[in-house]
Amino acid sequence: MCITKFPTFLLVLYFLLPVNSCDVVPTALPKFGFTANGPGEMGKPVIIPKEKEKEKQEKFKINQFNLLASEMIALNRSLPDVRMDGCKSKDYLKDLPKTSVVIVFHNEAWSTLLRTVHSIINRSPRHLLEEIILVDDASERDFLGKPLENYVRKLPVLVRVVRMEKRSGLIRARLKGAATSTGQVITFLDAHCECTQGWLEPLLHEIAKDKTTVVCPIIDVISDETFEFMVGSDMTYGGFNWKLNFRWYPVPQREMDRRKGDRTLPLRSPTMAGGLFAIDRDYFTRLGTYDAGMDIWGGENLEMSFRIWQCGGTLLIVTCSHVGHVFRKATPYTFPGGTGQIINKNNRRLAEVWMDSFKNFFYIITPGVLKQEYGDISERQKLRERLQCKSFKWYLENIYPDSQIPGSYLSLGEVRNQESGVCLDTMGRKENDKVGIFSCHGMGGNQVWAFTGNKEIRCDDICLDVTKHGGPVMMIKCHHMKGNQLWEYDSDTHLLKHTNTQQCMDRPKDSSSQLPTLNDCDSNKASQKWLLKSMDVPGTR
Structure with a gap:
């Protein structure tokens, strides 16, 4: 920990904070300072x-994590130094920005919110930390x-509490926090995080080298059940699926090659999780916040x-x-209109502004989203034009080819059997299962x-995958290496041939x-004729 870097008078103040006072915290907490064998240490x-x-189960419902365990842990608990050895000896620019x-928090637990704050203070070089802004x-x-305002006023770093007049959500609350802040760099964290040793300098170093670089830490997992700190992987990066859900995927070989195998070098990630x-x-301002x-x-x-990459x-x-983050299995929050409706609106806005014709992948696989109004996007379209941003096709080809x-x-659409009117259908099954056929419904x-x-x-x-003559036809994670996942389609005969087996798909x-x-290919066999029909996307503009 870095507490010893503080001046003596600040250390005295720091360890005399009234954390057990009943007018400050909702429930009694353990002593502020940690002990080597205290709950959750290291x-x-x-x-x-x-x-x-x-009691644990009742308290779990409040924030959807083990609040009882969190309250047993000191607010400034110790953590291991989880960095790779090569990271510990790196030299960073001396003139780093503050x-x-x-x-942003809403009804956050006292223990997790303040543990976030103390971890920032404890493990950030003081000269690099302008302030901490808590947006309620x-x-x-x-x-x-x-009670929160009284508590943070006594901390050895400027901590300001900013209040939203009404429930506004993460996006608008972060905008208010950013507008209130004064540091040259704005670092966004969630309200249930714990920063580790050396977390800040490498982030600021990359921004100091190039101000158009946006940086994310490795997100370590803090268990919602036990608050165990588990080291995150440096071998995954951010992607997304057709439903525009963020997903972690293995780092491709091309990115390892670009870094010449040095895992301490930053990863170029197509997307970010967004919380940190x-x-x-x-x-941030020039890019359109x-x-x-x-x-x-x-x-x-x-x-x-998308905006970062497409706009340079x-x-x-x-x-x-x-930085550790408490990952919850469910959200304790409710939103006006329901979570699904809000996410559909937001995803429609990003699809319409940034994805060009590739938005059809999203619309066809989730057709219900087309009923969702998404407001005026003209200003965001003007922003894209003003910044001279590249196409989504460029993004797919150059940033996210996998x-x-x-x-x-x-x-893009149905694979329909010409004879019977049935279509290839996932049947709601997951990968490593057999693909199905079902009556064509035209609903994507x-x-x-x-x-x-x-x-x-x-x-x-x-991807459809076949390993032997006669099948079965399996749904396997796409590997981009052709082989068992390579197919040929003859638009004249309408045969769909699996290249490796030289057999054709049959009803x-x-x-x-x-x-x-x-079965063996036979162009006279009606059951082997398949129509690859691209579907129209109604209601788009």
Whole structure:
């Protein structure tokens, strides 16, 4: 820990803070200072005694994590130094910019919020930390009012509490926090994080080298059950699927080659998770901050990721920076109109502004989203034009060539059997299962397939795959290496041939079967004729 870097008079003040006072915290907490064997020290899991299981379950409902365990852990608990050895000896620029750390919270637990704050203070070089800004998004808990303000006023770093007048959501609350801040770099963190040793310098170093670089730390996992600190992987980076859900995917070989195998060098990531990142203040403004037309939360991370890359910036995961985050299985928050409606609106805005014709992948696999109004996007379109941003096709080809959305495709829609009127259908099954056939319904969803320029037949991140004569036809994670996932389509005969086996997809003789088969190709056989039909997307503008 870095507490010893503080002047003596600040240390005295720091350890005399009244954290056990009943007018400051909602429940009694342990002593402020940690002990070597205290609960959760060095990131170890906290085990709740059986006699307190009922209390644990009741408190879990409040924030959707083990609040009882969190309250047993010191606010400034110790953590291991989880950096790779090569990171510990790196030299960073001496003249690094100062940062303001912006944290939005709504009804956050006292222990997790203050542990976030103390971890920032403890493990950030004081000369690099301009301030911490806590943006209260209309919390309803008394201890997050005056008691919080009284507490942070005594901390050895400037911590300001900014209040939203009404519930506004993450996006607008972050915008207010950014507008209030004064540091040259704005670092956004969530309200249930813990920063580790050396987390800040490598982030600021990359921004100091190039102000158009946006940086994210490795996001380590803090268990929602035990608050164990588990080191995140530096071998995954951000992507997304056809439904525009953010996903972690393995780092491709091309990115390892670019870094010449040095895992301490930052990763070029197509997208970011969005909860934790740092950006130069001037660049944040020039880039268009957040899309203020988006509501609450959801989709803003992809929108900003696309905008960074398409408009000339760079998005990095800095593998020498680690910040822990409590990952919850469910959200404790409710949103006006429902979470699904809000995310659909936000995703439509990003699709319409940034994805060009590739937005059809999103619309065809989630047709219900087309009913969602998404507001006026004219200002965001003008922003794209003013910044002279590149096309989404450029993004797929140059930044994310291994995207689930193919850079080129010959058809997008049904694979329909000409004879019987049945279509290839995922049947709601996951990868490593057999593909099905079902009556064609024309509603997209499970019956949407892309025949790609690489001759894959894929739905999102699964490809049709055959390993032996006669099948079965499996749905396997797309690997981009052709082989068992390579198909040829003859638009004259309408035969769909699997290249490796040299057999063609066939509708089974048993009409009750919901599984296609592979048989020797026969252009006179009606059951082997398939129509690759691109579907129209109604209602787009």
